[in-house]
Amino acid sequence: MNNHHISRRAMLAGSAAAGALALTGTPARSEVQWKKYAGTKLEVILAKGPRGDNLQKYIKEFTQLSGIEVESEQIPEQQQRQKVVIELASGKPSFDVIHLSYHVQKRQFEKAGWLADMSGYLKDPNLTPPDLVESDFSSAGLQYARNDKGQMLSLPWSVDYFILYYNKELFARKGVEVPKTLDEMVMAADKLTDPKEGIAGFVGRGLRNANMAMWSNFYLNYGGEFLDGKGNILTDGPEAVEATKLYQHLLTKCAPPGVAGFNWMESMASFTQGRSAMWVDADGWAPPLEDPAASRIVGKVGYTVVPAGPKGQFSSTYGDGIGIAAACPNKEAAYLLCQWVASRKQGERLLQAGGGVPFRNSILNDPEVRQGVKTKEWLQSVVDSAKISKLGLPVVIPVAEFRDIVGAALTATLSGADPATELKKAHEQFRPILERSEKA
Amino acid sequence: MSTLSEAASASAQDEPAPGRAWRPPSYWPFVLPALVVVLAIIIFPWLFTIWMSLNEWKVGSPITFVGFSNYLRMPTDPRFIEAVGHTLLYTVLSVLLPLIFGTFAAVVFHARFPFRGVLRAIFIMPMMATPVAIALVWTMMFHPQLGVLNYLLSLFGLPPQLWVFHPATVIPSLVLVETWQWTPLVMLIVLGGIAAIPTEPYESAQIDGAGMWQMFRFITLPLIMPFIFIAAMIRSIDAIKSFDIIFAITQGGPGSASETINLYLYSVAFVYYDLGYGSAIAVIFFALIVAMAALLLYVRKRTLWTEIGSGA
Numbered sequence: 198m199n200n201h202h203i204s205r206r207a208m209l210a211g212s213a214a215a216g217a218l219a220l221t222g223t224p225a226r227s228e229v230q231w232k233k234y235a236g237t238k239l240e241v242i243l244a245k246g247p248r249g250d251n252l253q254k255y256i257k258e259f260t261q262l263s264g265i266e267v268e269s270e271q272i273p274e275q276q277q278r279q280k281v282v283i284e285l286a287s288g289k290p291s292f293d294v295i296h297l298s299y300h301v302q303k304r305q306f307e308k309a310g311w312l313a314d315m316s317g318y319l320k321d322p323n324l325t326p327p328d329l330v331e332s333d334f335s336s337a338g339l340q341y342a343r344n345d346k347g348q349m350l351s352l353p354w355s356v357d358y359f360i361l362y363y364n365k366e367l368f369a370r371k372g373v374e375v376p377k378t379l380d381e382m383v384m385a386a387d388k389l390t391d392p393k394e395g396i397a398g399f400v401g402r403g404l405r406n407a408n409m410a411m412w413s414n415f416y417l418n419y420g421g422e423f424l425d426g427k428g429n430i431l432t433d434g435p436e437a438v439e440a441t442k443l444y445q446h447l448l449t450k451c452a453p454p455g456v457a458g459f460n461w462m463e464s465m466a467s468f469t470q471g472r473s474a475m476w477v478d479a480d481g482w483a484p485p486l487e488d489p490a491a492s493r494i495v496g497k498v499g500y501t502v503v504p505a506g507p508k509g510q511f512s513s514t515y516g517d518g519i520g521i522a523a524a525c526p527n528k529e530a531a532y533l534l535c536q537w538v539a540s541r542k543q544g545e546r547l548l549q550a551g552g553g554v555p556f557r558n559s560i561l562n563d564p565e566v567r568q569g570v571k572t573k574e575w576l577q578s579v580v581d582s583a584k585i586s587k588l589g590l591p592v593v594i595p596v597a598e599f600r601d602i603v604g605a606a607l608t609a610t611l612s613g614a615d616p617a618t619e620l621k622k623a624h625e626q627f628r629p630i631l632e633r634s635e636k637a
Numbered sequence: 638m639s640t641l642s643e644a645a646s647a648s649a650q651d652e653p654a655p656g657r658a659w660r661p662p663s664y665w666p667f668v669l670p671a672l673v674v675v676l677a678i679i680i681f682p683w684l685f686t687i688w689m690s691l692n693e694w695k696v697g698s699p700i701t702f703v704g705f706s707n708y709l710r711m712p713t714d715p716r717f718i719e720a721v722g723h724t725l726l727y728t729v730l731s732v733l734l735p736l737i738f739g740t741f742a743a744v745v746f747h748a749r750f751p752f753r754g755v756l757r758a759i760f761i762m763p764m765m766a767t768p769v770a771i772a773l774v775w776t777m778m779f780h781p782q783l784g785v786l787n788y789l790l791s792l793f794g795l796p797p798q799l800w801v802f803h804p805a806t807v808i809p810s811l812v813l814v815e816t817w818q819w820t821p822l823v824m825l826i827v828l829g830g831i832a833a834i835p836t837e838p839y840e841s842a843q844i845d846g847a848g849m850w851q852m853f854r855f856i857t858l859p860l861i862m863p864f865i866f867i868a869a870m871i872r873s874i875d876a877i878k879s880f881d882i883i884f885a886i887t888q889g890g891p892g893s894a895s896e897t898i899n900l901y902l903y904s905v906a907f908v909y910y911d912l913g914y915g916s917a918i919a920v921i922f923f924a925l926i927v928a929m930a931a932l933l934l935y936v937r938k939r940t941l942w943t944e945i946g947s948g949a
Contacts, residue, residue: 275908279907279908282696282697282910283696283907285697286696286697305697305910308697308698309696309697309698311697395782403891404888404890404891405889405890405891405892405893453781453782454781454782454797454799454802455780455781455782455799455800455802455803456802457802457803457804457890457891457892458801458802458803458807458887458890458891459802463780466780466783467782467783470782470783472782472783594697595909597904597908597909598909601904601908605892605893608890608891608892609892611891612803612804612892626715634695634698
């Protein structure tokens with residue numbers, strides 16, 4: 198770990214200023230004391246992607262503002278999650294500030310007590326600007342960031358909604374309307390599929406684990422819930438079977454060959470090449486789809502919310518946050534950085550670059566900010582999805598096992614296995630794992 | 638060997654004579670660094686792994702001693718049993734195929750023909766490339782809609798295949814990559830063997846009227862057997878613990894159709910953070926590798942190939 202030392206000069210200056218304030222009797226001013234921790238050094242661990250890029254690109258501004266030096270490192274998501282957990286478990290992490298994936302890590306981090314409580318800082322006008330208030334975060338963000346006791350253990354940073362991407366040209370060629378319900382989506386997919394032309398009506402994740410993120414959107418729209426009141430897992434009920442039948446139909450009858458091995462990357466490749474007409478995935482892919490160097494369908498992409506199911510219309514929601522390690526010795530300095538990351542300015546930049554959607558309503562609803570977003574239709578789909586947002590995975594510790602086990606059952610249905618049997622089997626396999634982890 | 642025997646005799650001189658106090662042998666300061674290193678990076682991690690395997694050890698939860706229950710979980714864990722099957726299939730195929738092709742290539746490259754040197758150099762190139770880079774290139778080539786392999790098949794009027802994207806073809810497809818990469822290694826080892834064969838047996842065989850196949854079958858093959866055997870041993874150990882290519886291409890998928898013990902153990906320990914069960918799998922996996930190596934050594938001892946090889 199780096200030395201988190203405060204230089205003597207900064208210390209003297211700080212205490213002199215504090216003394217002077219005390220002498221003059223000026224009341225505490227409601228302005229962020231940016232320079233309070235000048236000279237401190239912080240380490241940040243980031244998952245690779247547009248959010249990390251956005252932080253690194255503008256971090257010099259933060260250092261100028263606060264005098265705090267920030268070292269940051271971006272690691273591919275999967276490895277970053279492992280590194281963070283292993284270092285936090287060791288009790289001596291090499292970082293102070295953590296970029297975390299709520300949908301995978303929330304319960305685990307809360308239960309292990311790895312994150313510092315920010316609730317006090319958030320109410321402190323010396324550390325938090327007046328526009329940053331809890332109520333500005335969307336409900337999904339608050340659900341993610343707060344623990345059972347209502348403490349804020351992180352600041353919601355960027356949210357992923359699942360949306361429907363569609364190829365307008367292929368739709369026009371076959372005279373197909375944009376689907377409003379899942380049934381219509383299936384019909385559209387059937388109609389758009391043209392094996393002779395090599396066109397698939399639908400593409401999406403078939404790969405075990407990754408496929409759960411898309412499947413859960415169907416599940417939610419069929420009225421599915423992940424846990425009952427007692428914390429038992431519910432993914433073998435009739436809603437799950439119906440959702441899986443839909444999934445099976447779309448991915449075996451209407452999807453490109455080999456879809457059982459597709460993650461978002463392979464799906465995107467097929468979609469950007471104009472070989473698939475519809476794609477349901479997270480909202481972050483507008484930049485590559487509209488990039489002439491990477492896509493053959495620039496300007497032809499439609500963006501909309503995931504069609505409604507028989508029991509409702511939701512957008513599967515996942516998200517990232519930024520938190521402070523409980524072992525960090527300079528928590529207030531680290532908090533200054535976190536609130537800067539979640540600030541309006543940084544959120545605007547993230548949204549306008551198409552790299553992510555901030556959890557803060559004030560950013561998303563600001564007409565001026567919206568004006569700066571290039572793909573308006575994409576923005577509209579995101580704004581609409583925010584209104585029907587619902588968490589896409591159960592908030593439990595063994596999320597990875599859950600995704601692997603139920604995900605493998607889904608993949609098995611793509612080779613012809615029966616949805617009800619596979620889900621039942623997965624359920625039996627997962628239940629003891631969940632019970633064991635919640636008991637421990 | 639000589640240094641060892643010298644050391645042994647030195648220690649014999651250090652034996653305490655009657656009536657004199659025992660002194661440590663004079664060479665111990667030289668042994669100490671190696672001993673410390675071996676203890677720290679081999680023995681200690683090993684004992685610690687065994688210790689972890691006897692505990693319920695989940696990252697972020699308290700550790701509790703559970704005896705052998707992690708080991709008892711394995712026979713009832715369908716994913717583990719499947720992984721054992723995949724590992725064996727993958728290992729057998731990716732040892733046999735490079736051996737067959739590598740031996741054939743060695744025979745071909747032993748013959749004299751124009752540009753042999755250049756072609757040999759090109760042939761061994763796959764071996765030099767980084768596994769992850771290879772895996773990424775092959776992943777693109779395997780793509781059922783956009784990959785070049787299906788395009789090549791279509792040139793011959795063959796139907797497109799799903800390669801690594803279907804449970805039934807994923808292991809053979811991965812073995813294809815492994816074979817492509819490691820055939821050159823076998824070729825190099827066997828080529829060295831062929832070069833060491835004297836020419837006289839061939840001359841007398843030709844006089845006796847032996848054909849090309851007969852000469853290969855009854856002269857070349859027995860004489861290069863020890864080399865093939867060494868290649869087989871190196872390949873087996875490499876193949877059974879293969880991780881990078883499988884992980885980078887399929888991550889064990891589709892479903893868990895290409896999940897080997899190594900990949901499963903990685904998931905258990907570093908994705909599910911179940912270090913106790915992961916360690917138990919590691920212990921069993923290690924025992925499996927040791928057993929396989931012991932079996933190969935035993936077979937090697939039982940045959941006379943060693944002497945033929947050293948004579949050649």
